[in-house]
Amino acid sequence: MPTSAPAKVPAPEQPGKAPSTSALDRYFKISERGSTLAREVRGGLATFFAMAYIIVLNPIILGSAKDMYGHQLDNGQLVTATALTAAFTTLLMGVIGNVPIALAAGLGVNSVVALQLAPRMSWPDAMGMVVLAGFVVMLLVATGLRERVMNAVPFGLRKAISIGIGLFIMLIGLVDSGFVTRIPDAAHTTVPLQLGAGGHLTGWPVLVFVLGTLLTFALIVRKAPGAILVSIVVMTVLAVIIEAVAGGQAWGLTVPKWPGNPVATPDFGLVGQVSLFGGFDKVGVLTGVLFVFTVLLSCFFDAMGTIMGVSDEAKLTDAQGQMPGINKVLFVDGIAVAAGGASSSSATTCFVESTAGVGEGARTGLANVVTGGLFAVALFLTPVATMVPSQAATPALVAVGFLILAGSVKEIDWADYTIAVPAFVTMLMMPFTYSITNGIGMGFITFTALRLAAGRGKEVPVAMYVVSAVFAFYYLMPALGLT
Numbered sequence: 001m002p003t004s005a006p007a008k009v010p011a012p013e014q015p016g017k018a019p020s021t022s023a024l025d026r027y028f029k030i031s032e033r034g035s036t037l038a039r040e041v042r043g044g045l046a047t048f049f050a051m052a053y054i055i056v057l058n059p060i061i062l063g064s065a066k067d068m069y070g071h072q073l074d075n076g077q078l079v080t081a082t083a084l085t086a087a088f089t090t091l092l093m094g095v096i097g098n099v100p101i102a103l104a105a106g107l108g109v110n111s112v113v114a115l116q117l118a119p120r121m122s123w124p125d126a127m128g129m130v131v132l133a134g135f136v137v138m139l140l141v142a143t144g145l146r147e148r149v150m151n152a153v154p155f156g157l158r159k160a161i162s163i164g165i166g167l168f169i170m171l172i173g174l175v176d177s178g179f180v181t182r183i184p185d186a187a188h189t190t191v192p193l194q195l196g197a198g199g200h201l202t203g204w205p206v207l208v209f210v211l212g213t214l215l216t217f218a219l220i221v222r223k224a225p226g227a228i229l230v231s232i233v234v235m236t237v238l239a240v241i242i243e244a245v246a247g248g249q250a251w252g253l254t255v256p257k258w259p260g261n262p263v264a265t266p267d268f269g270l271v272g273q274v275s276l277f278g279g280f281d282k283v284g285v286l287t288g289v290l291f292v293f294t295v296l297l298s299c300f301f302d303a304m305g306t307i308m309g310v311s312d313e314a315k316l317t318d319a320q321g322q323m324p325g326i327n328k329v330l331f332v333d334g335i336a337v338a339a340g341g342a343s344s345s346s347a348t349t350c351f352v353e354s355t356a357g358v359g360e361g362a363r364t365g366l367a368n369v370v371t372g373g374l375f376a377v378a379l380f381l382t383p384v385a386t387m388v389p390s391q392a393a394t395p396a397l398v399a400v401g402f403l404i405l406a407g408s409v410k411e412i413d414w415a416d417y418t419i420a421v422p423a424f425v426t427m428l429m430m431p432f433t434y435s436i437t438n439g440i441g442m443g444f445i446t447f448t449a450l451r452l453a454a455g456r457g458k459e460v461p462v463a464m465y466v467v468s469a470v471f472a473f474y475y476l477m478p479a480l481g482l483t
Helices: 023-028 037-051 054-063 075-097 109-120 123-142 146-152 155-177 204-221 227-245 278-283 285-313 326-342 354-359 366-385 395-411 417-432 436-453 462-476
Strands: 103-105 180-182 193-195 348-350
Touching: 023 037, 037 227, 037 354, 037 366, 054 075, 054 103, 054 109, 054 155, 054 366, 075 103, 075 326, 075 348, 075 366, 103 326, 109 123, 109 155, 109 278, 109 285, 109 436, 123 146, 123 278, 123 285, 123 326, 146 462, 155 180, 155 204, 155 285, 155 395, 155 417, 155 436, 204 227, 204 395, 227 395, 278 285, 285 326, 285 348, 285 354, 285 436, 285 462, 326 348, 417 436, 436 462
Parallel strands: none
Antiparallel strands: 103 348, 180 193
């Protein structure tokens, strides 16, 4: 999230004085881009503190789900995998891509893995599909097809996908915190959700969530650096105090107690636990392909928008709005998706919170080296990260959902119903069906059908016809007796 205006480019060198540059300066083009070593370090720190919440949130989202065999991923191992992959991919983007764009497990796509893939197969199978999606991203970049495929999906639908994921993330935050609960089926009601437990907000944990949400938004309004992380830390401290005084609270998976030893050896037990094609045996080829496609699409457009948005704010684009060397950046992004699956931390993607570093003056990949280094240090602080209760961390999901909505909804052409209606369907079906796949599929089908009904079939790219037909067949499979 942006925190302040980017630093001004320093004045040019005085005539007759040759600029003094080191090998580090030349490699990262620090002076050439109007930055300094101090600005890059500050930017790297700002980006880390703006996105470090993912070390807590990703394990909560993945760790709360079970695969088809009832297995859950270990929370401590997830913290290690999340921090390790963020460190590796962020450093890789800095050294190869030379841009101040940090990466970590993507919010939204981790929900796809946890809530859609894992329940239908084993965890290694689900992570294998993430790896395959990463391979497809790299292939699309290598063949020059990534931008062409992106252009096949209308701009309005791309924004709707982001908004739908944002709403889905927000609903997950409300449910995981206990602010919203599912009404048991035995209630025989058409209302699926209710406020708190029994229709009322009760208990200290829910109060921690409410205060955390208010604090997060207050910090965002004041443009405070690292607003999300600050809120998580403050609410965790409050939760620890409450648990010490009151005790026995319904915190859920994680009870907020200060560990005896805050430093521990990282547990790499989840790294490499991948089955590339096992998932296809469980769900079939067509469903498996759709799952890979969903992961691909979630990463694909989110990363593209983030890369272009951050690079534009960092003044790394040319007069036509293009970023020189973008293929290297896109290829690293593909590696990151596959690396996230290989480490069992879910797909890794570019984080828009990188704009916090840009606001502090970051212009090069050196800022990423700083951010990645801090994620590496976080590997040894697993006990601290795993003491954070969901009630202290989930306000970030609500805030991130709002920020996605606020940044995208105004960019949809609501006057054109052939795009507005599919966008509406896409963004609402994701939270209402608790499925990102359904939101994308129904949105694509609606778009294609409405454009044909309006006599504008020629405006629909061939790729959209193909994908819509695949989704339609997928939804008709039960009626056709194919499942």
